[in-house]
Amino acid sequence: MSEKVKFGRSKVFFDTFHRRPGPIKKNMHYCPGCGHGILHKLVAEVIEYHGIQENTTLIAPVGCAVFAYYYFNVGSISVPHGRAPAVGTGAGRANPESYVISYQGDGDLAAIGFNEFLQAANRGEKMTVFFVNNSNYGMTGGQMAPTTLPGQKTTTSPYGRNPETEGYPTPVCEIVNSLTAPVYIERVALTTPGRVAAAKKAVYKGIQNLKERKGFSLIEVVAPCPINLKMSADQVNEFIEKQMLNYFPLGCLRDKTAETPEGKLPPPVIRDEEAVREILFPLRNENAVAADFRNTSGIFDQELRVKIGGFGGQGVLSLGVMLANMARLRNFNVSWMPSYGPEQRGGAACCAVTVSRKAIPSPIIDRGGNLLIAMTQAAFDKYIGELREDGILIYDHTAVKLPQLPATMKTYGIDALDIAGNQLGNSKFANSVLIGALAAVLAENGMNEADQADFSNAFKEAVEEKFGKKPGAVEANINAYAAGLKAMQK
Amino acid sequence: MAYNKRLLLKGNEAAVYGALLAGCDCYFGYPITPASEIAQAAALLFPKLNRTFVQAESEIGAINMVIGCAAAGRRTMTASSGLGISLKQEGMSYLAAYEMPAVIVDVMRGGPGLGNIGPEQSDYFQVVKGGGHGSYRCLVFTPNSVQEMCDMVYEAFPMAEKYRMPAYVLTDGVIGQMMESLELPEPVKYDYDPEWKMGRRVNGEANIISSIYMEYNDLEALNHRLQDKYALIQKTEQRVEEIAVDDADLILVAYGISSRVGQGAVEILRQEGLKVGLIRPKMVFPFPQDSLKRAAEHAKGFLCLEHSAGQMIEDVRLTIECKRPVKLCNRMGGNLLTVADVCDAARNMMKEI
Numbered sequence: 001m002s003e004k005v006k007f008g009r010s011k012v013f014f015d016t017f018h019r020r021p022g023p024i025k026k027n028m029h030y031c032p033g034c035g036h037g038i039l040h041k042l043v044a045e046v047i048e049y050h051g052i053q054e055n056t057t058l059i060a061p062v063g064c065a066v067f068a069y070y071y072f073n074v075g076s077i078s079v080p081h082g083r084a085p086a087v088g089t090g091a092g093r094a095n096p097e098s099y100v101i102s103y104q105g106d107g108d109l110a111a112i113g114f115n116e117f118l119q120a121a122n123r124g125e126k127m128t129v130f131f132v133n134n135s136n137y138g139m140t141g142g143q144m145a146p147t148t149l150p151g152q153k154t155t156t157s158p159y160g161r162n163p164e165t166e167g168y169p170t171p172v173c174e175i176v177n178s179l180t181a182p183v184y185i186e187r188v189a190l191t192t193p194g195r196v197a198a199a200k201k202a203v204y205k206g207i208q209n210l211k212e213r214k215g216f217s218l219i220e221v222v223a224p225c226p227i228n229l230k231m232s233a234d235q236v237n238e239f240i241e242k243q244m245l246n247y248f249p250l251g252c253l254r255d256k257t258a259e260t261p262e263g264k265l266p267p268p269v270i271r272d273e274e275a276v277r278e279i280l281f282p283l284r285n286e287n288a289v290a291a292d293f294r295n296t297s298g299i300f301d302q303e304l305r306v307k308i309g310g311f312g313g314q315g316v317l318s319l320g321v322m323l324a325n326m327a328r329l330r331n332f333n334v335s336w337m338p339s340y341g342p343e344q345r346g347g348a349a350c351c352a353v354t355v356s357r358k359a360i361p362s363p364i365i366d367r368g369g370n371l372l373i374a375m376t377q378a379a380f381d382k383y384i385g386e387l388r389e390d391g392i393l394i395y396d397h398t399a400v401k402l403p404q405l406p407a408t409m410k411t412y413g414i415d416a417l418d419i420a421g422n423q424l425g426n427s428k429f430a431n432s433v434l435i436g437a438l439a440a441v442l443a444e445n446g447m448n449e450a451d452q453a454d455f456s457n458a459f460k461e462a463v464e465e466k467f468g469k470k471p472g473a474v475e476a477n478i479n480a481y482a483a484g485l486k487a488m489q490k
Numbered sequence: 491m492a493y494n495k496r497l498l499l500k501g502n503e504a505a506v507y508g509a510l511l512a513g514c515d516c517y518f519g520y521p522i523t524p525a526s527e528i529a530q531a532a533a534l535l536f537p538k539l540n541r542t543f544v545q546a547e548s549e550i551g552a553i554n555m556v557i558g559c560a561a562a563g564r565r566t567m568t569a570s571s572g573l574g575i576s577l578k579q580e581g582m583s584y585l586a587a588y589e590m591p592a593v594i595v596d597v598m599r600g601g602p603g604l605g606n607i608g609p610e611q612s613d614y615f616q617v618v619k620g621g622g623h624g625s626y627r628c629l630v631f632t633p634n635s636v637q638e639m640c641d642m643v644y645e646a647f648p649m650a651e652k653y654r655m656p657a658y659v660l661t662d663g664v665i666g667q668m669m670e671s672l673e674l675p676e677p678v679k680y681d682y683d684p685e686w687k688m689g690r691r692v693n694g695e696a697n698i699i700s701s702i703y704m705e706y707n708d709l710e711a712l713n714h715r716l717q718d719k720y721a722l723i724q725k726t727e728q729r730v731e732e733i734a735v736d737d738a739d740l741i742l743v744a745y746g747i748s749s750r751v752g753q754g755a756v757e758i759l760r761q762e763g764l765k766v767g768l769i770r771p772k773m774v775f776p777f778p779q780d781s782l783k784r785a786a787e788h789a790k791g792f793l794c795l796e797h798s799a800g801q802m803i804e805d806v807r808l809t810i811e812c813k814r815p816v817k818l819c820n821r822m823g824g825n826l827l828t829v830a831d832v833c834d835a836a837r838n839m840m841k842e843i
Contacts, residue, residue, distance in 0.1 A: 014695075021704050057562075057689060069698045075689020077561045077699040080584050083554035086546070090558025090566070091688070093542045094516050098562065098689065116554065119547035269515055270539040276677040279538050280510060281493035288494070321498070321669065328498045328671040335636075336498070336669035361754035362747075363668050366828045 010044035012053050013071050020070040029067055033233045035134060035190045035223025036065055042196075042203045043101070043130065044072060049204070050211050057091050057098045059084040061113075063105035064138040082113020085120035088127050096265050099210045100127045107137045110146040110170045121216050124181030126263055128206040128217040131172060134225035135244060142228030146170040149243055154228075169247045173220050177253045183260050184209055184217040185253040189245065190224065191237040198250075205257065213263025222248050285329075285461050289454075293331055294357075297451040299442065300332075303356040306371040307386060309379025310396075312347045314417070316375060319431040320351035325465065326435075326458040327355040335363035348378060373434065374400055375417075392441060394434065412441050412488065419483055429480035435459055436484025456481070495674040501639040501665040502527035504672055505569065505595050506535055508643030513680045514593070515564040516542040518555035520574065523607040524663035525597035528569040549574040553581030553594075560590040561699045563687030565647055569595035571663075572605060575613055576621070582656060583622030586716070587701035589686075591650035593643060594628075595659045597666035598746075598797075600824045608824015609663030611746055614801035617658050618774050625713055627720045629657035630775040631729075632745035636670035638772075644675050649727070651682065653719060660774065662797065664747040664826070723776050730778035731770040732785075734760060738767030740840055741785050743806050744795035745771045748827060752795050755832035766836050774802065779809045786810040791843035793836055795827060796820045815843060 009015070016025045030036045047053055056074040060066055062081035069076040075098070079087040084102040092100040102120075109117050109131050120127060136154050137143040143156040147169050151160040173187050184206060188199035199221060206217040222244055224236040231239060270276060306323065310316040317338055324336040332355045339350035352365040369387045374380035374395045380402075387393060389406045397413035405411060414437045420430040439447075439455045447455065459481055460474075467473035499507065505528055509517070517532035529545065536543040542559075546552035552568045559566035570578060575596050585592055598613045600606040620626045629649055631642040642659050650657035690697045703709035731749075734756055735741060744752040749770040759766040769785060771778045786792075791814050794803040800818040807816050819835035821827050 019698075021708075054691075055689070059558075066702065069700065073694075073696055075696045075698070077558070077588075077688055078702055079557065080554065080580050083550065083557075083581075086551040086554035087558035087561070089544065089551075090516065090518060090555030090560075091562045092558070093544060093555070094559035094562035094564040094566065115547055116551055119551060267540045269541055271513060271680040273677045273679060276511070276539060277493055280507065280535070280677075281495055281674065282497070284492040284494040324669060324671075325498050328496065332671070334498065334669075334671045337664070338667060359753075360670075360750075361757060362751045362829055363664070363670070364751070364826055364828070367830065 010041070010048045012044035012047045012073060014073050017070045020067070028071060030064065031227040033224055033226040033236065034064070035132060035221065035225070038190050038196060039130060039132060039199070039221050039223065040068070040071055042200045043103075043207075046200070046203045046207045047074070050207055052099050052207070052211055055098050057088070057095075057100045059088045059091070059100065059102045061104040061108040063108045065103050065105060065132065066139065068103055082108050082111070083116050084108065084113065085125065085127065085129065086116040089120055089123070089125050092126055100125075101207075101210070102127055102129045103132075104129065105132045105138065106134065106145040106147040110172050118175070118179075121176050121182050121218065122179050124215045126210070126213050126215055128210045128219070130203075130206070131218060131220045132223050133172070133220055133248060134223045136225055136228050138225050138228055147248070149247060171248070173218060173253050176218050181216055182218060182254065183215040183256045186218075186255070187220040187222065187248060187250050187253070189222040189240060189250055191240050205255075209257055213265075214257055214260045215263070220248070222250070282465070285464065287457065287461055289330060291331060295330055295451045295454060297446060297448045299446045300451070301357070302370075303354060303358070303360070304371065305365045305369045306353040306355070306373070307350065307365050307369050307383050308353070308373040309348070309350040309383050310375025312349045314349065314375050315428065315431045316349040317351050319373070319434060320353045322431060322435060322462055322466075324353050325462040326455075327353075329458050329461050330454070332357060333360055335360050337363045337365075350379065350383070377401065392445060394437060394441060410445065412437065414484070414487060416484065419487055420480060423483060424476070424480055429476060432463070432477040432480035433484035433487070436481035436486075437488040439481070440485050440488035496671060497674065498669050498671050499636055500527050500667060500669050501633070501636045501661065502597060502667070503531045504636045504640035505643045505659065506531040507674055508640035509567045509593065509647075510535060510539060510541070511675050511677045512644045512647040513565050513678045513682060514541070514567050514647065516544070516559045516566045517568070518544045518546050518552040518559070518566065519568045520546050520549050520552050520570065522571045522574045524599055524609070524666050525569050525571040525574070525595065527666070528595060528597070549577035550580065553578040556592045557581055557584060557588070557590070560585070560592045561588070561688040563682070563684050563690070565682060567593040567595065567643070569597065571597045571599045572601045572610075572613055575616060579616065579622035582628065583620075583624050583626060584701055585656040586620070586626035586628065587624065587712070588699050589654040590656070590699070591647070591654055592656045593646045593650060593659065594656060595643065596661070598660070598662045600822070606824050607663065609747060609826065610797045610822060610824065611662055611748065612798035612801065612822070613660065614774070614798060617660050618805075626716060627655070627775050629653065629655060629723070630773055631657065631659045632771055632774050633659060633661050633665060634746050634749045634770065635665065636668065637672040639665060640672055640674065651684070653723060654686075655719070660746070662746045724779070727773070728776045728778045728780055729772035730781045731772055732781060733768040733770070735767035735769060735781075735785055737765055737788075738785070739765040739790045740767070740836055740843065741789045741792045742766065742768045742795055742832070742836065743771075743782070743792055743802070744768065745774060745802065748795040748797060751827050751829055751832055754829040755836060758829065758833055759836055764837070764840055766840070774805070777805050777809060782806060782809045786814050789814060791839055792816040793839050794818050795832060797827065798822060
């Protein structure tokens with residue numbers, strides 16, 4: 001551990017503030033009597049004491065401390081107003097070895113950024129927040145803050161803060177103390193040497209928690225702003241002691257540091273290419289066809305447009321996904337488009353599947369369909385107009401009453417839900433029954449023998465891909481497929 | 491091992507694969523229809539690679555987490571839609587000013603206001619024109635398939651890093667929600683460790699990231715530097731697909747789902763003997779000016795297909811300096827253009843030009 005600084009400037013500060021524009025490079029930009037200078041000094045000294053300067057990340061707010069990076073020689077970012085704890089979350093998660101300090105004022109933290117602050121506290125981000133409460137907006141010229149006292153005059157409360165319309169000072173520490181995650185919450189002041197010494201102890205603990213990755217620490221610093229409050233140094237100290245501290249009582253509200261174990265670094269990110277492949281890419285099915293495999297039946301040479309319509313819960317969408325997957329496994333280009341937007345309401349479900357050897361233009365089917373599977377009368381009524389006159393219709397025999405249709409249209413009724421529910425014992429197998437039925441229908445409409453066998457294999461592969469870890473489910477679906485095939489062959 | 495890289499995925503899921511294979515370490519996001527599958531897939535897949543998924547408290551929280559992560563020198567992504575993108579605009583302006591890379595996926599829905607969850611393309615202005623304060627631009631990729639959702643996210647990271655600026659992947663509810671077969675790319679060899687990252691020590695001094703320039707001349711210099719960068723990108727990085735453009739009398743101009751509908755229309759119209767082509771911007775910043783200007787030399791008119799009140803059409807008119815008539819064929823509110831709608835509009839315009 002580095003030596004405690006007794007005299008002179010902490011090495012965490014720059015020797016010369018060369019980042020500060022203008023001629024003044026030795027002094028801070030803060031007003032005379034401001035509390036920021038004192039707190040900066042405490043924070044810098046404690047960072048040095050704990051020896052964490054190299055890995056410290058200081059999130060500078062919008063407010064008077066916006067230029068904190070003029071002074072601290074640590075990794076720093078000046079962030080949008082109020083967002084410091086969110087930026088700190090991103091920086092800390094991205095680089096878990098860093099020590100994230102969020103340094104904020106009362107407008108930044110307790111008004112515009114109160115949500116980001118509370119949420120970071122509630123997540124227990126490994127972060128220490130220094131919250132400077134000086135009862136007004138300093139940088140913009142002394143406007144009312146969430147911490148402004150009742151009756152206190154500011155440039156936007158010229159008649160004094162009226163609690164009836166503007167509420168009461170926000171008790172930040174007390175609110176945070178209602179959360180479970182934070183490990184350490186203390187409020188300090190800077191009015192006397194004794195108070196400053198106590199503040200330094202709190203800063204020490206907050207930064208030690210950071211170093212030991214224990215979690216979220218909050219140190220609220222009740223600080224003087226004599227210029228904007230139009231007071232002398234003595235007057236502002238009296239204002240703090242006699243008025244502010246009534247609303248913001250000093251002391252430690254929570255200290256769980258002793259019983260909180262040191263935090264561990266998360267496991268390293270997996271970036272090795274082979275490891276990434278192994279985790280992200282599924283293994284190739286041993287029965288998969290080669291990349292240049294092509295089904296030989298003529299019906300597959302055209303773009304096939306399939307519409308499936310029914311009721312929510314009938315498995316309409318997953319039936320479409322299963323067909324799409326079968327086509328993908330046979331090297332077709334495929335698109336699956338669910339009913340989307342206003343159509344979705346009222347329990348109706350629908351999807352469109354387009355299968356093609358060429359690139360698929362629009363995935364939306366509104367005409368020229370080759371196959372319609374209609375599970376309800378409503379779906380039939382809505383989509384029959386999209387089916388070509390020589391298209392194929394498969395419909396639920398019980399639910400759909402067919403009107404007069406063009407003689408060229410081929411229609412096949414099946415009680416898939418009945419077969420699944422009553423013969424196979426579970427209506428969720430209706431999809432596989434329907435695909436079995438489709439196999440029979442395609443066989444009758446030009447799918448050759450080789451492709452008939454391949455259709456069953458493709459179904460099996462798709463089912464294995466979906467239920468690979470549940471052999472029972474694979475078998476049950478294959479049985480359902482066989483039942484559908486048989487029913488349609490009758 | 492023999493892997494199967496040919497999958498059937500939703501566009502939203504494909505975006506997450508593209509990010510992971512491009513070496514994205516951290517995802518920060520807030521759920522919103524029709525982009526939620528991006529957050530869901532990220533929540534499932536990022537932890538498998540010991541990478542970070544955080545469900546942020548808001549879109550504002552998410553984009554600021556992205557800022558923190560990017561500043562720390564890591565690849566990061568977020569995603570949202572319409573109103574969520576509106577909330578992110580503050581952070582986008584900062585990312586542009588910081589000159590930091592990040593990838594933002596926008597799966598557009600219907601607006602204005604809460605609108606609905608149907609597909610629209612009405613975020614064009616706020617995404618392409620720099621929806622936040624200040625004179626800035628973002629790279630904007632416009633995928634029109636699930637394959638491109640993956641590929642363009644994958645490609646957006648290196649381009650964002652090359653130019654040190656945020657990159658959008660701008661798509662719509664249809665492309666996000668639909669499933670298509672796609673071939674996954676290979677994982678990148680990870681070597682990202684930017685010179686400028688926050689906290690890196692150069693001659694003993696820690697790097698800082700800031701967007702404040704108190705001296706007017708300094709801020710003006712930043713603005714000039716940004717504009718020079720954007721001009722270079724406009725000149726060198728245009729991405730476009732041209733279909734049957736060379737002899738076309740009428741050019742359809744469309745991106746995203748509109749371009750798929752347009753492609754279907756071109757096939758039908760060509761069968762009718764009408765000389766109609768399609769210019770499909772694969773990026774809308776930079777805008778495919780060269781392609782449009784070339785086409786304007788022989789084409790007699792342009793028809794923009796948009797799911798908005800007409801936003802990209804302004805850039806088409808500007809690009810060809812209004813030398814040819816430019817018309818709009820559009821739907822809004824979640825309604826989709828059909829191939830028939832586009833064919834009708836194109837046939838009508840062919841009669842006029």
